[in-house]
Amino acid sequence: MANFQVRTDLALEARESIGEAESALHGVRVEEYYKEEQDVRVTKVMIDTKNAAKAMGKPVGIYVTMEAPAMVEPDEAYHREISECFASELLELLPGKGEEQSVLIVGLGNREVTADSLGPQAVDNLFITRHIVREYGAAAYNREKINLISALEPGVMAKTGMETAEIVKGVVRETEPDVLIVIDALAARSIRRLNRTIQITNTGIQPGSGVGNHRNALTQESLGVPVIAVGIPTVVDAATIVSDALEKLLEEEKEADVVKYVSRQQKNFPELNNMYMTGKDIDAVVKRVSYTVSEGINLALQMCMDEMGTA
Amino acid sequence: MANFQVRTDLALEARESIGEAESALHGVRVEEYYKEEQDVRVTKVMIDTKNAAKAMGKPVGIYVTMEAPAMVEPDEAYHREISECFASELLELLPGKGEEQSVLIVGLGNREVTADSLGPQAVDNLFITRHIVREYGAAAYNREKINLISALEPGVMAKTGMETAEIVKGVVRETEPDVLIVIDALAARSIRRLNRTIQITNTGIQPGSGVGNHRNALTQESLGVPVIAVGIPTVVDAATIVSDALEKLLEEEKEADVVKYVSRQQKNFPELNNMYMTGKDIDAVVKRVSYTVSEGINLALQMCMDEMGTA
């Protein structure tokens, strides 16, 4: 079904949709391991060549996917064990390990739309140090070296009249961070991945992906500094889910028919554009997973610092 | 397709799904008119008999549906012309016209979930008088008579541990209002009705309808006072939309096949339970329509008072 647009932000799902045969694609390496104690399955998809990137529909780079079924369940400590896994995966993608760095964390999305509020909620709970260190030095934290951590919630274009990329670019130019971490809610293809999966990639964020169209590219190419993107799928695109439903139903039918049905479906359902599907307890879930993310970032940036040594 | 559960809170859609023939059902009267200036189409479905109620899947009573396409568009004055239509329709269903009344307005739903926040947002903008009138009399408003208006946001069961009906019942017993107006976000069957339709009914709210399961019955029978329910569809149930997509695709196929497909679909998609579909600009839309509703209620209760005469 080469001409049907699979709508997913997860490299894991992009790979699945290519199918078994192609996963042995040249230029794509895959590593998998399972952390039993935390019940977290980690899949690293490394896209090494431009050809592979084209086949996968994702840029060259590393995509780490953590599947953590417990993440969706209530937990008093916001699943600190998952935050710790996430911190160590994040740390591997962060450049400049062991050195003092200035890190800007950007929370994309719309705080007012529950399913799109992961980024804004996550930046609410970060440990921010830049203003203190610039005023009083690392000594304010009893350290010799410390990361300068800052955060930005750029808001959405409908409310600002500006592209997210314009705002981020301006702030990056003015404050000159060494690296960006960008947090965003994603769209998954499969309902069973919702709120259970964290994707970390060193490719930044590309135009046209994600829940809303709230930005264009946030990448090393466009911003001049490395960009790590962190995302959790909180919604499934409505058109995708209907397509998938159709495909499942029809998969016993003849192949020729499938193509006919799907192209008909695309004409029949223009009204599904800009609709998305989400769960009923989305408020509690997004609040919870945003803590898992922010705690993981706090831990990772703390671990960096521990490698630098204290005073 | 008698054995397929149509999931809609709109009497208008329930009637449509029964089909043309049955709409001439005994015990169901329908009135329609179009207010050209405001571009509002009003349909009144009056279910008069228990048999008709059973056929429609809705209790005996009056269901007014206002279709107002402009409601979804931005407007500086929150579509006052629609608020005025709504106020006059609401006023017709309110008992005790021309008399001073105590009116409790209940905003159902979850403020934290955008699509379910219509009720809580609408009660934020009501003109509340009860506490002032009880302390200082109608004279505080330079009137001889005035309605005592109060409002309640009971919250959702996951956060309170109590049924909404328990909370409302307790407050009704203690404060003894003459009539309740209950505001809630609804589920529609059709995407094109989302946020464009206001339903007003004198049957109150029945268990199992609406976006969440956040209450059981709020009816005259359960509470002892008349209950007017006001709702706007803000979501479409995910399973319904998939079913509808299938039906449309398959409607050219043989009838026998349809039944087979649909029953298969119901087995295939248990994961669609508790999922709903909503638009991407839902935050701005719900904020806007909640004003249209609250202004309409303010106007209706003001108009009541004007009929009573001022001092």
Place this chain on the structure above:
Amino acid sequence: MANFQVRTDLALEARESIGEAESALHGVRVEEYYKEEQDVRVTKVMIDTKNAAKAMGKPVGIYVTMEAPAMVEPDEAYHREISECFASELLELLPGKGEEQSVLIVGLGNREVTADSLGPQAVDNLFITRHIVREYGAAAYNREKINLISALEPGVMAKTGMETAEIVKGVVRETEPDVLIVIDALAARSIRRLNRTIQITNTGIQPGSGVGNHRNALTQESLGVPVIAVGIPTVVDAATIVSDALEKLLEEEKEADVVKYVSRQQKNFPELNNMYMTGKDIDAVVKRVSYTVSEGINLALQMCMDEMGTA
């Protein structure tokens, strides 16, 4: 200065304002101890007689004040050590220890006013069980016995048109809890107590105290069940702070002059009515202390259950 109204919700401050001599008052017992590890000073004021109650301006009952200077500082775990102290003090005042109980927790105050949002914020983070236990039994939590925990945010009179006491009374009648815990922001006399002090009392809440006039009595007498009130001072009354400033300045002056100044002050500053004073970081502080309170309540109700034994 007997005829000057001291405005404080803290029994500790009421006692201080009476002065050294009177603290040896008949009918008032005081116990103090210091928990060194947690740096928490606990003062229990037990008012045993009506005469003592009159002298203190507080009803007969037990008032526990925890002074915890660390509470105002950031802490990753929301000062779990203080939550634990608080839990054990709360547990001592809770009736029916060791038995399964139904506990309703009421968050008073206005979520929209930062300094008054302690109650609403604290109930956001409680572990709610009542609806689950009623549906599935204690077995849902793998226990033989479990407390039924519910929560209510009644809102403020300006928005509901109802006294908080009316709403709470109605809900208590309908849901029949065994005990109430009521959480509210308090007014302190002294700036140095702001956000550093937790008061727990078994006397419930009396009309006219607190930040706003958002309720009348919530007591065992008015509601028919024991009422434990938990409060943290988040504001200082503006008139009180000006009075105190004057007193300090004038304390070297002749006693007769003081009375003259203060009565003049009361005429001069009617505009200070309904004004309060609060700190600039009040948003972060209230968020933090609300977690300390909710975690403490969660722990206390969990400890109750542990005394009951698990399945």
Place this chain on the structure above:
Amino acid sequence: MANFQVRTDLALEARESIGEAESALHGVRVEEYYKEEQDVRVTKVMIDTKNAAKAMGKPVGIYVTMEAPAMVEPDEAYHREISECFASELLELLPGKGEEQSVLIVGLGNREVTADSLGPQAVDNLFITRHIVREYGAAAYNREKINLISALEPGVMAKTGMETAEIVKGVVRETEPDVLIVIDALAARSIRRLNRTIQITNTGIQPGSGVGNHRNALTQESLGVPVIAVGIPTVVDAATIVSDALEKLLEEEKEADVVKYVSRQQKNFPELNNMYMTGKDIDAVVKRVSYTVSEGINLALQMCMDEMGTA
């Protein structure tokens, strides 16, 4: 009392504190008029020389103060009559009248602290056009010419780790607006000015003024484009109010004593630093006045456009 620091953001109050004699200062011109229908008193203070600026403690420029007592009262239309006054005063200070302009509106302050949320709340209700015009041209609004309106909520330093000025500077460089309008909550000296006064100035915002220390200079000098600052006082500084109370009490006393008292007061009350005083209904009031401001800006920028003519 030359050496006592008057803490106010209002030029009107700075002038009052200088006293009658000095108001005939060289280099300061004052115009006053009263709009009877709207009950709005407008005072324009024009500081023309550096000497005058030094004496006033405010930079050279124009300060328009609108005193509108009705603003603090509830009104269904958010005091449109005051918005209209404000729009016409704002329009006089805006450069480039009659030409198509790109206007960036910045909402300073902390959304989470009620008294400091004027800026963020006001930008919520602006009519944003920049992204639409850039995509579809003025034709999208059926016009030949139209202003490009964008908005930014930079947040507070404790949450971003960046100075507000850094963020604004970056965004200005990147998006190149022709003019900035900056909205902020102010501190007044007098309680009777709270929420009743709008100040508009073409001098931008200077470091150290306002409720919090959430920025340094936002001025034409620092940003390279004209900056109009709009503010409403929502708080009174706690130390100021105590000082004022003392002054009033002591003004009948001998002048020498006053100096003694006040210097003593400054030693006695270090704890008043970072405290502010505000009213109990601050949530409703700030919501209301933020609408008055945003509607005024919407009107002003619309009026600009009307002068340009429609297609």
